[in-house]
Amino acid sequence: MKTIQHISILLFLSALTLVCNTNAYSQMNPLINLPEYASFDDIPYPFELHKVQLSNEVNLAYVDEGTGKETIIFIHGLGSYLPAWKKNIEVLRNDYRCIAIDLPGYG
Incomplete structure (x- = not known):
């Protein structure tokens, strides 16, 4: 039973880390401030x-x-x-x- 709890906690922490890193990357995207050109x-x-x-x-x-x-x-x-x-x-x-x-x- 403890093994299942450890695996569940590990999966939760992995998912949390993935979500946090994705949000941090989107805020640091260097392409976000590029000017837009119509042509x-x-x-x-x-x-x-x-x-x-x-x-x-x-x-x-x-x-x-x-x-x-x-x-x-x-x-x-x-x-x-x-x-x-x-x-x-x-x-x-x-x-x-x-x-x-x-x-x-x-x-």
Whole structure:
């Protein structure tokens, strides 16, 4: 009988710990204070953003920074977007023309 009581108490304490930790995590969620944007047009970009219409349905956003004899084109991978190149462009635009595009559907 004491074994059943010990198991019951252990299960209760485990459930209580789980509930307390879940509530504490939800209060510490770093994503809770992120700004909400209605569209990609509302997202602040680190450089002047240009757009070109490729077809009736596809627009392409890009930045064009710096001057130089050589041009570097930045194309992000999946799960990223144009501002991922911010630090690269800040340094390289002093010596190169830097063009970074947002793939269609990302910006």
